[in-house]
Amino acid sequence: MKSAASLFAASILASSAADYLREEIPLPPGEVMEIGSIALMPEDRVAVATRRGDIWIVEGAHGQDLNQVRWKKFARNLHEPLGMFWQEGSLWVTQRPEVTRITDTDADGLADRFETICAEWQIKGDYHEYAFGSTPDKEGNIWVVLCLTGSFTSECPWRGWCVRVTPKGEMIPTCPGIRSPGGIGFNPQGDCFYTDNQGVWNGSSSLKWLKPGSFQGNPTGNRWHELAKLPKPPEPADKSRMVTERERFPDLMPPAVIFPHGKVGQSPTAVIADESDGRFGPFTGQMLVGEQTHSQVQRVCLEKVNGLYQGAVFHFLDGFQAGIVPMRLAADGTLFIGGTNRGWASRGSKPFTFERVRWNGTTPFEIHTMSATKAGFDLTFTAPVDPASAANPASYSMDAWTYIYQSEYGSPEVDQAKPVIRKATVSGDGRRVSLEIDGRVRGHVHHLAAPGIKSTTGTALVHAEAWYTLNEIPR
Amino acid sequence: MRVPLLWAFLLCPPLTAQDGAQLYGLYCGACHGADGNGATGGQFPPLAGSPWVAGDEERAIRIVLHGLHGPVNVKGRTYNLEMPPQGAMLPDDQIAAILTHVRSSWGNASPAVAPAKVATIRAAQQQRKTPWTAEELLRDFPLPLEKSALSQLISRSYEWSKPEMPDFSTLQALNTEEEHDGLLDAADAPRKEHFAMTWEGTFTAPQEGSYEFLLDADDGAALHLDGKKLVEITGIGPANGGRSKIGKIDLKAGSIPFRAEYYEFTGQEAVSAAWRLKGQKGWNWLSREHMGARPDLEPIPIEPENGRAVIYRNFITGTTPRAIGVGFPSGINLAYSADHLAPEILWTGPFLDGTGKWLERGTNPSPPAGDRVVKCSSSPALPAGTRFRGYELDPAGNPTFISTLGQQIIRDHFEASGGTLTRRISLNSGAPVRVVISDAFAWELTNDQTGKLGPLELHIEGAGTLSQGKPFTLDLTPGTVTLTYRWK
Structure with missing residues (x-):
């Protein structure tokens, strides 16, 4: 069907200067397209699944003229799919009760075979029993994070766990400690990450590393370990700190990157890696994280220090039309995002949206990476910095805090600290600044502001802030 | 450009009291x-114009501190x-x-909230671990009253001990009161149970048009306009929206006689009434209790497409929970349980x-939308260890549900035409497999291969052994058995 919509919005994303173009992709008229899943398909087709459970396939979403897009409905009324990919002629869908392989066996454009691959986790009928599924890992396993019942309790098996589903349909319980996920994906090294939302045992939302066997911090679903004869997960003390409980429980995995509530969104969602080889700008290898409430995309650089992932989150893209849930970045550098704000409101005020973002080839002036060093933090930039501003410690400021690790809902920022930037050393090529800092605190979020930094051409940073979660200080 | 504004304050020191508007934008504005x-x-x-944030500040402070769970009526619309x-x-x-910002913005005009007041309520509610419900909050902090469209309202209370509306002309009033607030209230009676009440007064219609009147009661009630009964709730039961009713009437602008009748049997007592012009969202209340409003939801019929x-x-x-609904174009529907591997509910008419x-x-909830609903079974229909395969x-x-038991494959196909549902269940090989056809009904054979299954007629053909009594089972041998269900 050719879309009747002839007008669509295209706009330059305000927060990324003129370098990223956001465009709304016309949707089939009259349909409720609350997008919860996106899958990239061969021949530049894209499949989306809606929260009402319809799967649509669109042609032309990569094209120059979005008025040419053609939509076709592939399947109807699945059970709230939240994770979908294309593999060997089928769409693999994580829907609320199961992982399903969906195939059009007679090539008439309509799905006709719905194979239940794995339905080993339980549901009881609660509205909040979300199941977010990943793309396949290197072994072909799909990782599924199972939200708590109503986001507070675990009333049937494997609520509050991450499980892996093998290609044969076996379920491997992988990590306890989940609260309320918003998305799941892999970094370029193949390690799996998910986002978990502020709430009980989550002082603030964060990006977390699903290291198999690790405990993700929320003990509500712990008891299901007995079903699989797994070791008993930790029972952390209430009103403690993550760094304190980590001393007691080596399996307790601290969030890799905390997104301070309100300042960096309120509901993180999709997790994807930029593996577009520079087709989406200068951030290849970094992670992009969707944000439902604030209708944004955040950017994350990760590093491994003393065996744990940690890193910084930066604001990146802004101004989407609804609350972002799924994202996919195609090899040609087209970022697809789907949005919905039913039940959970968003700054973007449309009830649903399908948008794409493409890079125009001009490099924005941004902090490229922030990494921990023995003495402080190193910053790299996407363009050479003006040495006069960048070498002046007064161009930077830093504050730090952590959260109460508690069974109550969220946490204030506590244990505030004021690290002092002693010295800023600019590298010969102007791409790196090494900060020497007194007073960093292990386990704290370190908020860097660098509004005074200019590029050699006098440009200010598009985003002059970063929030680095310092789980470990390099030895 | 919205961004510079955001950044400007994020770069500032931590936010303090005077930044209510900024804090609201940061934490509240996305939803409200x-x-x-x-x-x-x-x-x-x-929140603009909401009585929930007006008046006593403790109501709103409690909501912010501990959250709010379940349905809440705001300006006449129910949110859940x-x-x-x-x-x-x-x-x-x-x-x-x-809250100071909220209570003084968008036309709201309630006094500022002091941090000390928040601290006091936080300390007093230290034991509170779960979100509030609207009902709990309204019990402690009723909403500020709106002006009623009723005037010259007089209530009369009577002793009455039957669960039905009395003939008031035969009763002697215990009590007569003028209700200057123009609101019905069951608490105006001198008794807590076994009583009845009437209210008589004048309803003023602001304009000519089609009007809707909402009524809910614990236990029964009726509204009369201009001497005619418009809407009535009979029997006994709670006032929670489940029994509420709406009556419709065309009115001209001006005053007309209004009468409400009500009785309370035992237990809780409440009466709730409201009006609106057709098409208006929300309700204008005529009672102190605000009950019975249901979400203004247009049905979303889920229907067969393209035949x-x-x-x-x-x-x-x-x-x-693992339910798979199937709606056939001929108006026959079923809900297959992928947990129990059986078509557990059959019905006719609209699907869902x-x-x-x-x-x-x-x-x-999402129950069958049609009628003649038959619950055939509610327990596992295939042997333990059978897996659902899609x-x-x-x-x-038309669907064929597939399950496996070791190497055995059970295929369960459904199609419908006219008033008949045809089910073909087959087994590929191996030992017989027991299939529960119904744990609710026995199959009562009436003539050759046809019998009664509760309210259904069921005809069975094929290779298998059928049980007598309940549960009604089929021992399926390799081959196919055809079951034909018909509503009598």
């Missing part, structure tokens, strides 16, 4: 709207979302700043209504 009217065209509760608790995150001065059966996966009231699961957070659709969209 920058303009206080509720995000996405009022899909979320408005979740307000997450903010008390563990926001300090007293920030909550005070936000093909419709398959619907979601929670369906009456079967297990999407409003239960497809609006807001999907917390409303389903296939034939070119007409």
Whole structure:
């Protein structure tokens, strides 16, 4: 069907200067397209699944003229799919009760075979029993994070766990400690990450590393370990700190990157890696994280220090039309995002949206990476910095805090600290600044502001802030 | 450019009391709207003009501290979302700043909230661990009253001990009162149970048009306008919206005689009435209690398309959570349980209504939308160890559900035409497999291969052994058995 919509919005994303173009992709008229899943398909087709459970396939979403897009409905009324990919002629869908392989066996454009691959986790009928599924890992396993019942309790098996589903349909319980996920994906090294939302045992939302066997911090679903004869997960003390409980429980995995509530969104969602080889700008290898409430995309650089992932989150893209849930970045550098704000409101005020973002080839002036060093933090930039501003410690400021690790809902920022930037050393090529800092605190979020930094051409940073979660200080 | 504004304050020192508007934008505005009217065209509760944030500040402070769970009526519209608790995150001065902003913006004009007041309520409610419900809050902090459209209202109370409306002309009033607030209230009676009441007065219609009157009661009630009974609730039961009714009448502008009748048998007592012009969202209350309003939801019929059966996966009231609804173009429907591997509910007429699961957070029930609902079974229908493997659709969209037991494959196909549902269940090989056809009914054979299965007629052909009595089972041998269900 050719879309009747002839007008669509295209706009330059305000927060990324003129370098990223956001465009709304016309949707089939009259349909409720609350997008919860996106899958990239061969021949530049894209499949989306809606929260009402319809799967649509669109042609032309990569094209120059979005008025040419053609939509076709592939399947109807699945059970709230939240994770979908294309593999060997089928769409693999994580829907609320199961992982399903969906195939059009007679090539008439309509799905006709719905194979239940794995339905080993339980549901009881609660509205909040979300199941977010990943793309396949290197072994072909799909990782599924199972939200708590109503986001507070675990009333049937494997609520509050991450499980892996093998290609044969076996379920491997992988990590306890989940609260309320918003998305799941892999970094370029193949390690799996998910986002978990502020709430009980989550002082603030964060990006977390699903290291198999690790405990993700929320003990509500712990008891299901007995079903699989797994070791008993930790029972952390209430009103403690993550760094304190980590001393007691080596399996307790601290969030890799905390997104301070309100300042960096309120509901993180999709997790994807930029593996577009520079087709989406200068951030290849970094992670992009969707944000439902604030209708944004955040950017994350990760590093491994003393065996744990940690890193910084930066604001990146802004101004989407609804609350972002799924994202996919195609090899040609087209970022697809789907949005919905039913039940959970968003700054973007449309009830649903399908948008794409493409890079125009001009490099924005941004902090490229922030990494921990023995003495402080190193910053790299996407363009050479003006040495006069960048070498002046007064161009930077830093504050730090952590959260109460508690069974109550969220946490204030506590244990505030004021690290002092002693010295800023600019590298010969102007791409790196090494900060020497007194007073960093292990386990704290370190908020860097660098509004005074200019590029050699006098440009200010598009985003002059970063929030680095310092789980470990390099030895 | 919205961004510089955001950055300007994020770079500032921590936010303090005077930054109520900024804090509101940061933490509240996404849902309640920058303009206080509720995000996405009022899909979320408005704060502008909301009586919930007016008057006694403790009502709003409690909501911010501990959250709000379940349905809440705001300006006549019922919302069923979740307000997450903010008390563990926001300090007293920030909550005070936000509420001061809310109570003095968008036309709201209630006094400022002091941080000390937040601290006092936080301390007093230290034991509170769960979000509030609207009912709990209204018990402690009733909403400020709106002006009633009733005037010259007189209530009379009577002793009455039957669960039905009395003939008031035969009763002697115990008590007569003038109700200057123009509001019905069951608490105006001198008794708590076994009583009846009437209210008589004048209803003033602001303009000519089609009017709707909402009535809810614990236990029974009726509204009369201009001497005619418009709407009535009979029997006994709670006032929670489940028994509420709406009456419709065309009125000219001006005053007309109004009469309400009410009786209370035992237990809780409440009467609730409201009116609106057709098309208006929300209700104008004529009672102190505000009950009975249901969400203004247009039905979302889920229907077969292009002559093909419709398959619907979601929670369906009456079967297990792994439910798969099937609606055939001929108006026959079933809900297959992928937990119990059986068609547990059969019905005719409309298939399902999407409003239960497809609006807001999907917390409303989703029962069969049609009639002649038959619950055939509610326990596992195939032997332990049988696994659900999914389903296939034939070119007409008819499903075959597939399960495996070791190497054995059980295929369960459904199609419908006219008033008949045809089920073909087959086994590929191996030992007989016992299939529960119904645990609710025995099969009462009436003539050759046809019998009664509860309210259904069931005809069975094929290779297998049938049981007598309940549960009604089929020992399926390799081959196919055809079951034909017909509504009598």
